[in-house]
Amino acid sequence: MPLTLTPNMPDQDAxxxxxxxxxxxxxKDDSDALNxxxxxxxxxxxxxxxxxxxxxxxxx
Amino acid sequence: xNMEPRYRLAxxxxxxxxxxxxxxxxxxxxPIVIVGAGPIGVATALDLGQRGQPVLVLDDHEGIxxxxxxxxxxxxxxxxxxxxxxxxxxxxxxxxxxxxxxxxGPQKVFEFNLLPEEGHKNPAFINLQQPYFERFLVxxxxxxxxxxxxxxxxxxxxxxxxxxxxxxxxxSIETPDGPYQIEADWLIACDGARSPLRDMLGLGFDGRVxxxxxxxxxxxxxxxxxxxxxxxxxxxxKDAGQSALLHKQPDDIWRIDFQLGWDIDRERELKEExxxxxxxxxxxxxxxxxxxxxxxYTFQCRRMERFRHGRVMFAGDAAHQVSPFGARGANSGxxxxxxxxWKLDLVIGGVAPENLLDSYSEERVYxxxxxxxNSTRATDFITxxxxxxxxxxxxxxxxAHDHAFARPLVNSGRLSVPCTYDGLSLTGDDALxxxxxxSRPGAPSxxxxxxxxxxxxxxxxxxxxxxVNTDAPESVTEAxxxxxxxxxxxxxxxxxxxxxxxxxxxxxxVYLIRPDQHVVARWPDFDEPAIRRxxxxxxxxx
Numbered sequence: 294m295p296l297t298l299t300p301n302m303p304d305q306d307a308x309x310x311x312x313x314x315x316x317x318x319x320x321k322d323d324s325d326a327l328n329x330x331x332x333x334x335x336x337x338x339x340x341x342x343x344x345x346x347x348x349x350x351x352x353x
Numbered sequence: 354x355n356m357e358p359r360y361r362l363a364x365x366x367x368x369x370x371x372x373x374x375x376x377x378x379x380x381x382x383x384p385i386v387i388v389g390a391g392p393i394g395v396a397t398a399l400d401l402g403q404r405g406q407p408v409l410v411l412d413d414h415e416g417i418x419x420x421x422x423x424x425x426x427x428x429x430x431x432x433x434x435x436x437x438x439x440x441x442x443x444x445x446x447x448x449x450x451x452x453x454x455x456x457x458g459p460q461k462v463f464e465f466n467l468l469p470e471e472g473h474k475n476p477a478f479i480n481l482q483q484p485y486f487e488r489f490l491v492x493x494x495x496x497x498x499x500x501x502x503x504x505x506x507x508x509x510x511x512x513x514x515x516x517x518x519x520x521x522x523x524x525s526i527e528t529p530d531g532p533y534q535i536e537a538d539w540l541i542a543c544d545g546a547r548s549p550l551r552d553m554l555g556l557g558f559d560g561r562v563x564x565x566x567x568x569x570x571x572x573x574x575x576x577x578x579x580x581x582x583x584x585x586x587x588x589x590x591k592d593a594g595q596s597a598l599l600h601k602q603p604d605d606i607w608r609i610d611f612q613l614g615w616d617i618d619r620e621r622e623l624k625e626e627x628x629x630x631x632x633x634x635x636x637x638x639x640x641x642x643x644x645x646x647x648x649x650y651t652f653q654c655r656r657m658e659r660f661r662h663g664r665v666m667f668a669g670d671a672a673h674q675v676s677p678f679g680a681r682g683a684n685s686g687x688x689x690x691x692x693x694x695w696k697l698d699l700v701i702g703g704v705a706p707e708n709l710l711d712s713y714s715e716e717r718v719y720x721x722x723x724x725x726x727n728s729t730r731a732t733d734f735i736t737x738x739x740x741x742x743x744x745x746x747x748x749x750x751x752x753a754h755d756h757a758f759a760r761p762l763v764n765s766g767r768l769s770v771p772c773t774y775d776g777l778s779l780t781g782d783d784a785l786x787x788x789x790x791x792s793r794p795g796a797p798s799x800x801x802x803x804x805x806x807x808x809x810x811x812x813x814x815x816x817x818x819x820x821v822n823t824d825a826p827e828s829v830t831e832a833x834x835x836x837x838x839x840x841x842x843x844x845x846x847x848x849x850x851x852x853x854x855x856x857x858x859x860x861x862x863v864y865l866i867r868p869d870q871h872v873v874a875r876w877p878d879f880d881e882p883a884i885r886r887x888x889x890x891x892x893x894x895x
Contacts, residue, residue, distance in 0.1 A: 325741075325744050326744060326747065326748055326751070329744045329745045329747075329748035330748045330751060330752055332745075332748075333745070333748055333749060333752060333759065333762070334752070334756075334758075337758045337759075
């Protein structure tokens, strides 16, 4: 399964808003921790090292 | 020459005795000399001695140093000790544990049960103070000597110089009665992490040095603590450091490890009142205990580039060191011992070419790299090296409390498992489609119930031709080595584990197994030319 780098979120504006809202009112430390938990949860959901390595490369 | 001991002894087992060689005019030649009577040196001596090779072991002390040290002995390590004859005594004395708890600060993150796999003679792990482990090995040497096995241990014989003469090495030895010299056709250096022999030969020891210190305490306590492994990330008790570990041992002794960090005052930390302050903080103010032994341990992750240098082979901590996380030190050293012994036996016997000894280095360097990788990963999880690394580590611990997926990410050390020599020089072909991955060529043969006992006890000391559901000759001899058949059938496999561990989807199997119980190659039938080729390959002839 290759990494999807083309549009793949039907409700992109709503999902993006959810992400920003989740951080509202959090300190920098709490936001960092939330991001880390979120990344780990999504990594596990993907569960494919090749895709994740590709994603890490794309994000760099 | 200073002959003062460097450490206190738990057991004095080989007191100095003067031998006639000390007065001989010329150095006496020995086929094999092992320097260091620690667990790896003595195990190597036992294995070689049982194969009929005369072995001389030199140690600069008169017995076994005190302190629990290695403490955790793995299944493979116990299987090796069992083949040498002393595994059962170790398991009987040791503490078996399956339950663990992981804490982050004051909060319990989760509990685990190792759920040991059925059908093995030996448990996944035992906890046992290292002096006991070593004593059982030396007891076995004494039992072997009584039967005439040619092993000799000389205590308080300190090697002070080594000279490589090409065809042999010349050793200078200091004793309470003054110096003498001996010659060795082959020398095995099991002289520990600081290996004086390594230094004398000017050999490097490269790798990553973690500047970290552990305060280790053996605490005697009759209180009713459960037989569990408790591990703390960021322990909540005062001055406990980055991590702490509480582990049960035999004789009501508990082992406590405090990770102190890199910038410490060793003498101050080792003062009894300071050790007690930490232990009190961990066990609570009401705990009554005696301090049996304390030490500070600094670890490093590194190895020699090669473990063979001409006529000198390095094994155990002398060749490689890892962090304590995962119990990969002594356990991997025992695998060095069993890897080297049969090879050296065949080389000395003139059956195998000398380059078979290079495969010792190749295979055990591979094992050391695997151990260093695993223990480095654990170290980086336990002691994050950056702010973001800390954030992710803590996120894992937070998630592990509620979600199963995060628990395997929690890394307080990956417990030692034997390495599989995938794709290395001696490893043969996997010609058995559908067979289990765990018993592939290069892997140590998995144990299973067999008859009234266990399979590994039925494997010979030499090569074994293990057949499942097929006929084969009782033995195959090629180039001077014999593989003796061991016939299994699934008609006599009430647990189904022979099928599970050796057949998988296949209905018939033939395995060629090395003297150290690692699989050379496997086939779907008795293919004599292929077996002969594999045997030659396994002793370095092709």
